[in-house]
Amino acid sequence: MVWKVYMHLVSMLTLGVVSMVCGFIFVSKMLSGVTSVIEWELMTLNSLTVIFVLIFDWISMLFLSFVTLISSSVLYYSGSYMIEDKNFDRFMYLVLAFVMSMAFMVLSPNLISILLGWDGLGLVSYALVIFYQNEKSANAGMLTVLSNRVGDVAILLGIGLMMNLGSWNFMIWGDYLGDEKWLFLKGLMVLAAMTKSAQIPFSAWLPAAMAAPTPVSALVHSSTLVTAGVYLMIRFSSALEASKIQSTLLIISCLTMFMAGLGANFEYDLKKIIALSTLSQLGVMLSILALGFPDLxxxxxxxxxxxxxxxxxxxxxxxxxxxxxxxxxFMGCLVKFMPMTVSYMVVSNMALCGFPFLAGFYSKDMILEVAFMSWINFIALGLYIFATGLTVSYTMRLVFYSLSGSYNLSSLSNVYDDKVMTNSMGVLGISAVVMGCMLSWMLFPEPYMICMSSMMKSVVLMVSGLGAVLGYLLNMMNSTNVLKSLSYYKYVVMFGSMWFMPFLSTKKISEVSLAKGMMSEKFMDKGWYEYFGGQGVYYIFSKMFVVLNTLQLNNVKVFMKMFIVSVAVVLLVYI
Structure with missing residues (x-):
């Protein structure tokens, strides 16, 4: 019992110290411009050398510092959220294993060593999604792990292609890989990033993974696992410059951003709304990366x-x-019962919307301005503008239904601020306010030159304001008549179900693949492959072994017959 009570405290303190150490290393690397690399040669095959590589530069140290900081807060938070669970210790070990896998992935510039963290993320996330061991969790876990296996296969194929270079360190070969003859390899890396970051058509697994405990969602499905694909693309960005694959990635990420924002406006599950919000922001990250701004x-x-x-x-x-x-x-008016939690929720929601001088403002505002300045087509520009308005719209809808609307809770609900959980959110709450400006000072000591017309400059502000007003007022008017949307039922179902992506990712694929698989098993695996394969070879060898066995019985009659036959053959040949 003592171990169960104090395990979250020990984990929090350990990861907090690691976060501080990584932060100090980041500052030293940033100021000195020095990158440290540790190499361990595992094996040599002809001219190929398999090396386990760890890289310590300012990017990996800063990201690792953020990962461990968020992990320490989530583990302390789990001490109250999961304390009554019978498998509390197993949950804590799984989360720590996940943090370790993320660290391996962040510190690896080598495709072979990155696979250790990449597969570790997929395996541990599957174990966390099925943690509650019910049918819904099992289905969500299977969809998650099978979607991510597509990216794992892409990484393995990329390892096979990079054998031609004699090394798997993609940071060294970044400029050389910019050649168009390596387009297939770059396509594989983009495919791997799309599966991990849940871009279209692999978007269905991220909302489904909300079947996991909420601390898992806070860590795995918001800031670490789903950003692994974006991080891989940032490391791979030098190979993507001026490549044909960039325009494809831009359109896919912009469509994902728009689709997720639209779906969140029709969703009623609290965790799925936040998951779709994460999906939308992943589209923002990949779209600006596709425009050639990995630092943003x-x-x-x-x-x-x-x-x-x-x-x-x-x-x-x-x-x-x-x-x-x-x-x-079934929520509403929570501001009267949970003032501390609601304060943190409003701060995070406003940061998500890009409210001035919060953490999200500095990055989102610069991303949108740089996107508007870039040479992008009209479709991508329109998707950017619509997605910005939809973000504010679903945020204000969430605020209305859960925080400021009418009281819809059960009379037996005991709603209050949990002390341990609110304390664990303190560091992240302060960071959501001040960390945006600090990061902008550190990462961009020389400011970007933004040259735009006053109309384009005010588009973001106008769209955000319009989205906020519509998101709040429309839901306030519909709160008395929820079934009003049934007159547009087909459109609501389409937009609310992520353009039927969960249906296509599960039912249709399983039907087609299982039917084809059954035919293949019947006619090939148990048919021609058996006749010419294992069973056929077994039949031939069994007949040959009968002959050999007869010869090995030392039978005099056999030897006499063989002797007579061989003499006859010799006589016939020479006569």
Whole structure:
């Protein structure tokens, strides 16, 4: 019992110290411009050398510092959220294993060593998604792990292709890989990033993974696992410059951003709304990276990790207090009962919307201005503008239904601020306010030159204001008549179900693959492959072994017959 009570404290303190150490190393690397590399030669095969590589530069140290900071807060938060769970120790070990896998992935510039962390992330996330061991969790875990296996296969194929270079260190060969003859390899890396970051058509697994405990969502599905694909693309960005694959990645990420924002406006599950919000912000990161600004993508990755983890933790406190409800229609007026949690939730929501001088403002505002200045097509520009308005719209809708609307809770709900959970959110709450400006000072000591017309400059502000007003007023008017949307039922179902992506990712694929697989097994695996394969070879060898066995019995008659036959053959040949 003592171990169960204090394990979250020990984990929090350990990861907090690691975060501080990584922060100090980041400052020293940033000021000196020095990169440290540790190499361990595992084996040599002809001219190929398999090396386990760890790189310590300012990017990896800063990201690792943020990962461990968020992990320490989430582990301390889990001490109250998961304390009554029978498998509390197993949960803590799984989260620590996940943090270790993330560290391996962040510190690896080598495709072979990155696979250790990459596969570790997929395996541990599967174990965390199925943690509650019910049918919904099992289905969500299977969808998660199978979607991510596509990216794992892409990494393995990339390892095979890079054998031609004699090394798997993609940071060394970045400029050389910019040649168009390596387009297939770059396509594989983009595919791997799309599966991990849940871009279209692999978007269905991220909302489904919300079946995991809320602390898992706060850590895994907001700031670490889903950003692994973006981080890989940031490391691979030198090979993507001026490549045909960039325009494809831009369109896919912009569509994902728009689709997720639209779906969040029709969703009623609190955790799925935040998951779709994460999906939308992942589209923002990959789209600006596809435009050729990996530093801006990294900046938004870090600032988004802080306020989105905080938002998930606030959602966990709310769900914990309202007897396990996740439907926002069964909440309301929480500001009177949970002032501390609601304060943190408002701060994280405003940071998500890009409210001036919060963490999200510095990254989102710069990303949108740089995107408007870039040479992008009209479709991508329109998707950027619409996605910005939709972000503010679903945020204000969430605020209305859960925080400021009418009281819809059960009369037996004991709604209050949990002391341990609110204390664990303190560091992230402060970071969501001040860390944006600090990061902008550190990462961009020389400011970007933004040259735009006053109309384009005010587009973001106008769209955000319009989205906020529509998101709040439309839901306020529909709160008395929820079924009003049934007159547009087909459109609501399409937009609310992520353009039927969960249906296509599960039912249709399983039907087609299982039917084809059954035919293949019947006609090939148990048919021609058996006849010409294993069973056929077994039949031939069994007949040959009968002959050999007869010869090995030392039978005089056999030897006499063989002797007579051989003499006859010799006589025939010479006569």
């Amino acid at each position: 993508s990294f900046f938004h990755l870090l600032s988004h990790a802080l306020f989105k983890a905080l938002l998930f933790m606030c959602a966990g406190v709310v769900i914990h207090s309202v007897s396990g409800y996740q439907d926002i229609r």
